Amino acid sequence: MASKGRTTVGEKARPRAHAGDGETRARERRESDGNGRRKGRRDKGAPVAPGSETSLGKDGVPVRTLISEHWFHTAGGFAVIIATALGVTGSIPPIASLALFIASLGVIAGAPWIRKHERGLEDSSFKSFALMIGATALPTALFALGLVLWSSARAPFEPHHLIGALVAVSSLTTITSQGRLPTMLTSLLAAWLALGAQANLVFTLAVTVFGLGAGFWLTKIHLQQTKARRARASRIARVQERAEEMLSDYEKSGQGWFWETDRRGNVSYVSAHIARLLGKPAEELVGTAFLEMFRLDAQEKESERTLNFHLSTRSSFQDLAVQAATREQEERWWSVSGRPVLDKFNNFLGFRGWGSDLTEARRSQRHVTELARYDSLTKLANRFQMSEWLEKILSSPQEERRACAVFLLDLDRFKQVNDTMGHPAGDALLRQVADRLRTAVGESGSVGRLGGDEFQVILPGRHKPYPLAHLATRIIESLSQPYSIEGNRVIIGASVGISVCPDHGSTSEELIRNADLALYAAKDGGRGRYHFYANDLHSEAEERRQLEQDLRDAITNGELELHYQPQVATMSEKISGFEALVRWKHPVKGSLSPAKFIPIAEDTGLIAPLGEWALRTACDQLAKWPESVRIAVNVSPLQFANPALPSIVTNAIANAGIDPKRLELEITESVFLNDDTQTEQMFASLKGIGVRLALDDFGTGYSSLGYLKKAPFDKIKIDQSFVRGATMSGTRNGAIIASIVSLAESLGMETIAEGVETLDELDLIRSLGCSHIQGYIYEKPLAPAAANARLEAGLEAIARGPRSARAPRQTMLRKVLVEHGANRYQGTIRNISANGAMVEGLWNVPAGTQFKLHLSKDFAINVTARWSKEDRMGVEFAEELELDDAGSVKFTRPRGAITQPADQTLLRKAG
Ligand code: C2E
Ligand code: CA
Numbered sequence: 001m002a003s004k005g006r007t008t009v010g011e012k013a014r015p016r017a018h019a020g021d022g023e024t025r026a027r028e029r030r031e032s033d034g035n036g037r038r039k040g041r042r043d044k045g046a047p048v049a050p051g052s053e054t055s056l057g058k059d060g061v062p063v064r065t066l067i068s069e070h071w072f073h074t075a076g077g078f079a080v081i082i083a084t085a086l087g088v089t090g091s092i093p094p095i096a097s098l099a100l101f102i103a104s105l106g107v108i109a110g111a112p113w114i115r116k117h118e119r120g121l122e123d124s125s126f127k128s129f130a131l132m133i134g135a136t137a138l139p140t141a142l143f144a145l146g147l148v149l150w151s152s153a154r155a156p157f158e159p160h161h162l163i164g165a166l167v168a169v170s171s172l173t174t175i176t177s178q179g180r181l182p183t184m185l186t187s188l189l190a191a192w193l194a195l196g197a198q199a200n201l202v203f204t205l206a207v208t209v210f211g212l213g214a215g216f217w218l219t220k221i222h223l224q225q226t227k228a229r230r231a232r233a234s235r236i237a238r239v240q241e242r243a244e245e246m247l248s249d250y251e252k253s254g255q256g257w258f259w260e261t262d263r264r265g266n267v268s269y270v271s272a273h274i275a276r277l278l279g280k281p282a283e284e285l286v287g288t289a290f291l292e293m294f295r296l297d298a299q300e301k302e303s304e305r306t307l308n309f310h311l312s313t314r315s316s317f318q319d320l321a322v323q324a325a326t327r328e329q330e331e332r333w334w335s336v337s338g339r340p341v342l343d344k345f346n347n348f349l350g351f352r353g354w355g356s357d358l359t360e361a362r363r364s365q366r367h368v369t370e371l372a373r374y375d376s377l378t379k380l381a382n383r384f385q386m387s388e389w390l391e392k393i394l395s396s397p398q399e400e401r402r403a404c405a406v407f408l409l410d411l412d413r414f415k416q417v418n419d420t421m422g423h424p425a426g427d428a429l430l431r432q433v434a435d436r437l438r439t440a441v442g443e444s445g446s447v448g449r450l451g452g453d454e455f456q457v458i459l460p461g462r463h464k465p466y467p468l469a470h471l472a473t474r475i476i477e478s479l480s481q482p483y484s485i486e487g488n489r490v491i492i493g494a495s496v497g498i499s500v501c502p503d504h505g506s507t508s509e510e511l512i513r514n515a516d517l518a519l520y521a522a523k524d525g526g527r528g529r530y531h532f533y534a535n536d537l538h539s540e541a542e543e544r545r546q547l548e549q550d551l552r553d554a555i556t557n558g559e560l561e562l563h564y565q566p567q568v569a570t571m572s573e574k575i576s577g578f579e580a581l582v583r584w585k586h587p588v589k590g591s592l593s594p595a596k597f598i599p600i601a602e603d604t605g606l607i608a609p610l611g612e613w614a615l616r617t618a619c620d621q622l623a624k625w626p627e628s629v630r631i632a633v634n635v636s637p638l639q640f641a642n643p644a645l646p647s648i649v650t651n652a653i654a655n656a657g658i659d660p661k662r663l664e665l666e667i668t669e670s671v672f673l674n675d676d677t678q679t680e681q682m683f684a685s686l687k688g689i690g691v692r693l694a695l696d697d698f699g700t701g702y703s704s705l706g707y708l709k710k711a712p713f714d715k716i717k718i719d720q721s722f723v724r725g726a727t728m729s730g731t732r733n734g735a736i737i738a739s740i741v742s743l744a745e746s747l748g749m750e751t752i753a754e755g756v757e758t759l760d761e762l763d764l765i766r767s768l769g770c771s772h773i774q775g776y777i778y779e780k781p782l783a784p785a786a787a788n789a790r791l792e793a794g795l796e797a798i799a800r801g802p803r804s805a806r807a808p809r810q811t812m813l814r815k816v817l818v819e820h821g822a823n824r825y826q827g828t829i830r831n832i833s834a835n836g837a838m839v840e841g842l843w844n845v846p847a848g849t850q851f852k853l854h855l856s857k858d859f860a861i862n863v864t865a866r867w868s869k870e871d872r873m874g875v876e877f878a879e880e881l882e883l884d885d886a887g888s889v890k891f892t893r894p895r896g897a898i899t900q901p902a903d904q905t906l907l908r909k910a911g
């Protein structure tokens with residue numbers, strides 16, 4: 001395509017006076033073929049000496065022939081001389097002269113043809129010389145001879161006329177020789193030779209010979225010079241052509257482009273493909289403001305300001321990133337460099353420079369950034385990005401903008417899914433978790449994955465505890481809904497730890513560490529919960545770490561012991577077996593509850609050795625007991641996921657030499673959270689060994705009656721929480737227990753009610769038809785010796801205990817003062833029992849917080865918060881309260897309790 005305003009790249013390479021204004025541009029309007037390459041070599045722009053013709057040789061550089069291209073004009077000049085002579089002398093030339101004139105003019109007319117021949121000779125001095133003599137000296141001599149004959153034949157043609165005519169001939173040939181010395185010399189000689197021949201033939205011949213010699217010598221010199229000049233020209237042309245083609249290739253490759261402006265900042269040249277990108281023909285682009293090629297309002301304001309700045313201050317610039325003003329969908333970025341162009345008087349002529357495309361580089365840079373800052377699995381921000389965001393908030397110049405809340409999340413049981421269903425399933429689960437998390441948090445904050453099953457949420461701004469607690473609950477609820485992974489139903493849970501800036505720290509380290517402690521507390525509190533950071537969590541974490549260490553030692557040092565709690569058949573009231581429950585006599589802390597250390601064992605992997613020890617010990621114990629007695633051993637879900645479990649069980653049985661039917665494994669519902677083939681296989685192999693299986697804690701988890709049909713259980717253990725509430729009025733627990741019992745019966749399974757404590761509960765459970773009962777009403781867990789003694793006394797069990805629960809709850813609305821350190825709050829007791837109360841009015845109290853509760857004017861009791869949900873908390877009393885005869889709690893100091901003087905002023909304040 002022909003393009004106006006297109007400068008040749010060759011010209012670019014060669015320093016030249018600034019192009020820009022109309023005249024220069026006209027010069028630049030060169031023809032070019034479709035490839036941008038110019039037609040022929042005529043326009044190469046190779047330097048040619050002034051006044052010389054531009055005919056080119058085969059090698060593309062100009063050839064200078066001895067015969068001038070204007071030589072044929074001599075013919076016209078000769079005609080004028082003849083006409084003038086005719087006019088001036090009034091005589092007619094004789095026939096001989098006329099013939100000579102015609103011959104001369106004829107030869108001159110053929111001169112262009114001879115010249116063409118000469119051009120083809122390249123450098124043969126002699127032939128060139130001969131052709132030149134033939135084309136120039138010969139016709140000149142013929143013409144001069146004609147004049148001489150005319151003068152001698154006709155009187156009016158006087159000698160001075162002849163001299164004048166010969167001077168005219170010499171001048172004319174000198175002009176038409178166009179500065180060619182050999183041509184000029186021989187033509188001059190030829191013009192005057194005829195005149196000399198009339199006077200002195202010998203002299204004339206001598207002059208002719210000398211003239212021809214000199215002419216030939218000059219010809220040689222002329223041709224040498226021509227050759228040298230041509231060689232130089234061809235060298236320059238080659239260099240130029242190379243530069244031109246290289247730059248044109250470069251432009252065409254799209255890697256870079258060139259531009260030039262005039263002194264007013266308007267485009268005077270721009271590479272064609274840039275014009276194409278800008279959606280305008282190059283000629284239209286020429287003359288428009290250079291800055292219009294860019295989007296000056298784009299994000300990178302800074303760099304555009306500097307482009308503007310450089311152009312207005314006429315200073316050089318390098319690699320400025322600018323956004324192109326193209327009409328493409330995707331944004332395009334260029335890197336632009338340029339320098340001002342000055343003439344030799346230091347006048348500013350404009351700018352010239354180059355540019356390259358940054359789009360791809362930017363895209364890959366962005367990609368790298370994404371890889372470095374985002375988690376490729378979930379597309380959530382990664383740890384690095386999250387900590388940068390948090391850092392940014394915390395280092396905000398305005399203090400009020402530094403406020404934020406940090407959530408740390410941990411998935412409960414994720415490891416199990418990953419271990420049992422495989423990593424692809426784990427990945428799929430994490431992706432779904434990420435989606436839910438994103439939805440739950442929405443616009444209010446940023447979500448990230450720190451690694452594994454750990455997530456983080458940053459909520460900028462000041463937040464009250466309630467909305468934070470609300471969000472945490474929403475997140476937990478959302479993440480705890482069932483997932484569908486590879487067609488399987490999977491349930492996991494989530495725990496959340498919350499820390500708030502500035503209340504819980506002002507650096508990211510503090511906030512993260514404290515959120516982490518809160519997360520630990522949430523998990524410790526039973527998982528599926530959130531927990532706010534509180535100061536005492538530090539000591540709790542330290543305590544936990546210590547306990548972990550101690551537990552390790554305890555297993556090796558044999559500090560653990562199994563206690564045995566009888567299970568009683570309802571109808572016969574005879575002991576049918578015992579549940580083995582682990583006990584830890586800590587050397588310093590005394591007896592520790594398994595509820596406290598089993599989760600630690602599960603977290604640290606210590607559950608494997610602990611569980612194996614429990615199985616062996618229980619089997620060994622059972623070997624000493626009557627055949628009719630069975631033993632039940634608790635098996636953690638983590639043990640259940642271990643493919644080695646069947647062989648561990650087999651070993652324990654074989655070592656003790658017991659009948660496998662006497663061993664019952666208690667498994668909780670959580671093993672069903674991933675209903676996959678591995679779970680089924682484990683059930684099958686355990687059944688294959690011949691042991692019995694009991695479903696523990698039924699009704700506390702994700703109870704689904706569905707899997708009761710699938711799994712080969714021999715017994716269902718109804719959780720104590722069902723039993724506990726069953727005797728209260730208005731509860732549906734009784735109905736639920738009854739339906740579990742009837743379902744179990746239809747499937748041929750036994751049922752056992754756990755935690756039966758009162759005679760009322762016992763009566764109810766009996767009436768509901770449970771086949772077995774386990775609880776304090778018969779026996780607490782017994783130390784091995786006590787268990788042996790109990791068996792020696794016979795299998796009959798006798799229920800002993802209170803008629804109803806010792807501490808029935810009373811509902812009420814009673815204002816109380818709650819004292820915590822130096823702070824006093826107003827609370828309302830919603831219900832109370834001898835051992836604790838539910839208090840309303842304090843938000844999100846961390847479990848374990850200690851208060852003093854002012855129950856009446858002269859009675860305050862120390863309490864510990866056990867749970868908290870929104871503005872309610874459950875507190876446990878440090879000492880048991882007394883009940884009146886009607887079983888109601890007395891708001892007075894128990895007899896014999898240490899006096900605690902109540903603070904009168906405080907009570908008045910509390911109203
Ligand atoms: P679990 O399997 O539900 O065990 C029954 C728990 O209820 C025992 O608590 C038992 O002492 C208690 N209990 C029994 N009857 C009554 C009653 O009438 N009233 C009340 N309030 N409680 C009663 P314990 O011994 O503190 O064990 C707590 C949990 O620790 C067990 O709950 C079990 O999940 C776990 N655990 C105990 N020993 C082992 C073990 O060897 N291995 C594993 N993996 N877990 C164990
Ligand atoms: Ca159990």
Ligand code: CA
Nearest residue numbers: 696697717754
């Ligand atoms: Ca249980």
